[in-house]
Structures are given as C-alpha cells and as structure tokens.
Amino acid sequence: MGEPRHAAETMIEVEDLQLRYADERVLDGLSLRVPRGGSLAIIGPSGCGKSSLLCILAGLIQPTGGRVRIGGEPVERPRPDVALILQETGLLPWKTVWQNATLGLPLRQAGVLKRVKRALRDLGLEGLERRYPAQLSGGEKKRVSLARALAQDARVLLMDEPLAALDALTKEHTQNLVLKLWKRHGFTLVLVTHDIEEAVFLGQRIAVLSPRPARLVALVENPGVGTEDYRQSEAFFAKVREVRALLQLQEPPLVPRLRAPSK
Amino acid sequence: MRRAGREVGKRTLAYALSVLALLGLWQLLSWLFQLTLDPRMARVLPGPLEALMVFPAHWREIGNHLLGTAARLLVGLAISLLLAVPLGLVIGHEPALRRLLSPFIYTTYPIPKVVFWPILFVLLGVGSELSKIGFVVLVVFFQLLVSARDAAANLPRDYVLSALAAGLSRVQIYWHVVLPGALPAVFTGLRISLGLGIFAVYIAETAVRLGARRYAGLGSYINDSFGLFRFESVFAGILAIGLLGLALYGLIELLERWLCRWKYLR
C-alpha cells in the first residue's frame, strides 16, 4: 500500500510469468502491465498459451513461476471483481438467460438484483430472461455474457476470443458494444483474439506473442482506440498492416516451399 | 402448449400402432405353429387373444405379481441411481480419482454379474427380498456408474472454467455444472438399465422358489406356469412384463423431458 502511485495506476501486473504443463513450457518469462481502465489486446499463434494466460489472470490456474497482481493484490483464486468470458461455451446450456446472468452472484445483497436487471435492459435482453442459450442468436449469447460481467460490476474483464464465431456484421456490432461498455463502465479490458482488426479496434495496446513458449514479441501502442469511426481511418489500416507484419514474422510458413521439379 | 399436446398424441399413436403390429405378428406366428406343428407342440405358442383372456380370470393374481416385480425393480433402480450417479460424477470430474479408479471400473463393468449371485445369497439371505433387490442393484449399478463417469469426464472444460470464474465453489460446481451437464447421458444409461434391471428381477425371481407367495413376482409366475404347461399364462406374464417396461420407459422419457428441457427446445 505504501508504494508510490504512478500517473496511470497499474491494474494488471504480470511479471516473469512461467507456466509448464508436465514437461511442456507454455509461458516463459512473460511480463505485461495494463493501466486501470486501459485495454490490452493479445494476439499470437494458435497454441502459444493465450488462453492459459487468461486462466491465470482469472485465478483458475496457478502459474509455475512469476507474479500476477490485479489491483495490487496477488491473484490466487477467482475474484468477484474479475470477469471471464470464454469463446463458445461460456454460457451454461441448461440455465436460462436469467440464471446464466446471475450465476454465482449474491442476489440477496443490496443492489445486486437491480444491477442485473439494468445490465439486461442495457444490453437489450429484457423479455428474454426465461430463454435458454439454444434459443438465442449468436449476438444475443455474447450480450448475455457481457450482461453477466456488468451485473458482477467487474473491474477487470477478460475475454478469450469472444466474438470468433459471429458473422461479420454481428461481430462489428458487438465490437462497438464492447467499446461503448468499456468507455462507459471504465473496467480494464484484456482481449485475446485471432482477429487483427478486432485487436486494433479494441486494444489501446496490442501484445504480439511468439509461438510456444509464449514471449512478448512486440507491444504495439495504439492510441487511436476509442471511437467507432476509428475503423474507417487511415491510421487504423496502418496499424492493422503493422500488426500483420509482426505476426507474419512469427508464423512459420504453413506450406513447405515447393521444390523445383527435377528434370 | 397445444403443440406439445399434439406431439404427445402423435407419439402415443405411434406406440399404439407398433403394439398392434407386434400383436399381429405374434398371431400370425401362432397360426403358423398350429398349421405346421403337432397340436401338442403348437400349444407352446398360444395367440395373443388366448393370452389376454387369462387377465379377466386371474387379474388379481397377476396384478399382485406385477406389483412385486415393479417394487423390486423400482427400489433396485432407485438405490442404484442414488449410489452410482454421485459416485460416477465425482470419479469423472476429479482427475486424480479418475486416474485411480477408472481401471477398476472398466475391469468390473464387463463381468457378468450372475457370478456374484451365490455371494449375494449368502450375504443377504437365500431367496430374501434383499437378495433380489441386491441383484438388481448389482447389475444396474455399473451401467449407471459408467454412464455418469463418462459424461462427467467428457464435459467441456469451458463450462467448469466459466462457472469457477463466476465464483462457484467446488461443491456448487457439481450441482450447477457437472450434474446437469451429465444428466442426458445418465438418462440414456437409465434406459439401458431398465432393460438390464427387468432381466435381473426375472432371474432373481426365478432363481429360488420358496413356496407360492402372493407377491413372488412375474418371473416366478411365468416359471410356475411353464411347470404346469399353462402356456397362455406364460404369455400373460410376458405381456405384463412388457407393459411394465413400456410404462417405466414412458416415465423415464417424461422425466427426462422435464429435467433436461433445455435439450428439447423447438
């Protein structure tokens, strides 16, 4: 507590993080910082350890080495101020919208019920409370996950490829929605994605990771984030090209170069 | 609501039609026996009408046996469910237990449980009700255990992770994630268990006869009728078992549609 406060207070602090499964190194000395209310997009080759990193931040896996702090406190278990949204199976199919949105929340505590109702209303889910996930569109499902995070009043929102399965138009709408919620509620956002444009649209910083074991290859500053119009700007396309170039350096060619036919 | 009603009507009709077809086939086969075999041999397969005619005269006797069989079956299934499902879910969900106990389960599962019959007799009393129910439990338990274990072990990890991230405790995870996620597979196991259970009750009821008892069960009734060459009664008993199976099957189906309604949307 006695530490000096920085100009932009650090919300998430990852230092020299190590993770190995059996004898496989998945994370090898990863360090990252996200300021309070900031956003970080993480992008990297498949299998490099992005989901594992989010699980560590969510307190679901213990790292084998290094330090993780959120809001100045070490992360040891899941915390009510940190929300996690997973790709496809984040909602429980056997629970209704209402049951999913309130899962694990202390409904009897003052104000919680009101917060849930407001979150559902804000995300246009009013009237759908009794439906099951199978009765929702892809976009509606994402909005239920977001409503849950808002109902939880999370200070940190962790998203693991949340929009991967959506069609292009719904994806764009939902990205706009995430941007709006991030600006309005001021939570700290960490977004894992395979989608370069999504990373550039939502990440004030973009962490480009190497193949397993994941190391930080580059941390791209992306100050243009914050408006829906950013998507249309030259600066946006330049950033997309920059990140793509960094990623292509990482990815080994999928197709082995063809040998010249021997005569 | 009305659509659900029409759905139930359609299914009932389908069941009724297949029962009728089965009875027709039975009648044909019986006629074939009577046309081609020696009359004394042909008696082995009476027609469905002859079997049905047994009911008006003996409904009280058959009804009591039906009650006995149904009670043993239901108690056996209930005990098996209560033991096997929680155990299977825990073994499937906890990686350490899964590794430790799965080999044990899979070596025990395929053993024909009839070989334990003598041990049960000695432990629970020769011909006692407890030994009969115990045999049903023995046969059905492993089926349900394997169904529950497999379902819990194959549950997508993301369900558990997001529920844990939402702050649920390890015990709450069982109630909110593992049990409901495994329930459809448990119901499939239960349907298989129904067939196995009926087989087990039949064996248990015919294995030892200790005098004619009112609730001795359909197995005993069929067996006695065989001994007396009353083949109409044999088939009346078989009909009664079929009806019992059909009724319980329907009950399981209703229960599943209610408890797993999220699987049956639209």
Ligand SMILES: Nc1ncnc2c1ncn2[C@@H]1O[C@H](COP(=O)(O)OP(=O)(O)OP(=O)(O)O)[C@@H](O)[C@H]1O
């Ligand atoms: N429970 C586990 N036990 C053993 N190895 C695991 C476990 N979970 C993940 N791994 C391995 O760790 C590596 C990183 O997995 P992770 O899911 O974090 O990658 P990712 O970057 O999210 O990949 P993707 O982009 O495909 O989602 C993979 O090689 C994976 O096989």
Ligand SMILES: [Mg+2]
């Ligand atoms: Mg992943």
